[in-house]
Amino acid sequence: MEHADAASGRVLVFAPVGRDGPASAELLRRAGMHSVACEGLADLLAQIKTGASAVFIAEEGLFGKDLADLFSWVSEQPAWSDLPFIILTSQQEQPGVTSWRRRLADSLRNVSFLERPVQPITLSSAVHAAVRAPTGNMRCAPCSMHGSGQPSCSKVR
Numbered sequence: 001m002e003h004a005d006a007a008s009g010r011v012l013v014f015a016p017v018g019r020d021g022p023a024s025a026e027l028l029r030r031a032g033m034h035s036v037a038c039e040g041l042a043d044l045l046a047q048i049k050t051g052a053s054a055v056f057i058a059e060e061g062l063f064g065k066d067l068a069d070l071f072s073w074v075s076e077q078p079a080w081s082d083l084p085f086i087i088l089t090s091q092q093e094q095p096g097v098t099s100w101r102r103r104l105a106d107s108l109r110n111v112s113f114l115e116r117p118v119q120p121i122t123l124s125s126a127v128h129a130a131v132r133a134p135t136g137n138m139r140c141a142p143c144s145m146h147g148s149g150q151p152s153c154s155k156v157r
Contacts, residue, residue, distance in 0.1 A: 009033060009034050009053045009131050010036060010051065010052050010053055011028055011033050011034065011035045011053060011054050011055070011131060012036055012038055012044060012048065012055045013025040013035050013036065013037045013038065013055075013056045013057075014037075014041070014043075014044045014055070014057045014061045015037075015056070015057065015058035015088065016039075016058070016060070016061045017058065017060050017061075021038070021058075022037050024037075024056060024058075024123070025037040027120055027123065027124065028056070028124060031127075031128065033124075033131065035056075041061065041067075041070070044070075045070055045073065048070075048083070052083065053084075053130070053131040054083070054084045054086065054127055054130035055083065055085045055086070056085075056086045056088070056123075056127055057086070057087050057088065059088060059089050059090065059101075059104075060090075062087075062104065063097075063100065071107045071108075074107065074108055074109060082109055082110040083110060084110045084112070084130035084131075084133055085108045085111045085112070086111075086112045086113075086114060086126055086127060086130055087101075087104065087111060087112070087114070088114050088116060088118060089101065089113050089114065089115050089116065090115070090116055091115060091116065101113065112126060112130065114126060
């Protein structure tokens with residue numbers, strides 16, 4: 001359920017259309033991150049369960065799909081262990097798409113949206129920040145938890 005020690009900074013990439021997945025994973029590797037391209041939604045969920053520090057997803061990989069298992073995993077993770085998701089979006093502004101994005105953000109909890117076209121430095125810096133963010137929270141994981149399910153220690157980044 002935890003990020004499995006955040007799997008040593010591992011970033012999962014799920015962008016199933018064209019070369020977006022392999023190209024994004026390679027860009028993140030060149031930026032010094034350990035990235036893994038996922039081949040499908042089932043592979044993404046399996047990799048998340050193995051452990052990750054962040055997840056980068058092109059929204060077309062999720063739109064119209066059954067996301068119940070993904071949402072279930074997110075809802076069951078400890079509060080201090082909010083896995084960050086970075087979603088690459090299109091410029092579509094239709095009400096249905098906007099509403100779907102809001103529901104997605106609510107369900108995934110820790111979400112950042114990046115709109116296409118995204119510059120390589122924007123993508124790599126956003127993912128780098130997401131990878132660093134859970135580190136402080138992970139340090140609190142062993143701290144005793146009090147009744148609210150929140151860490152009792154005071155140092156959470």
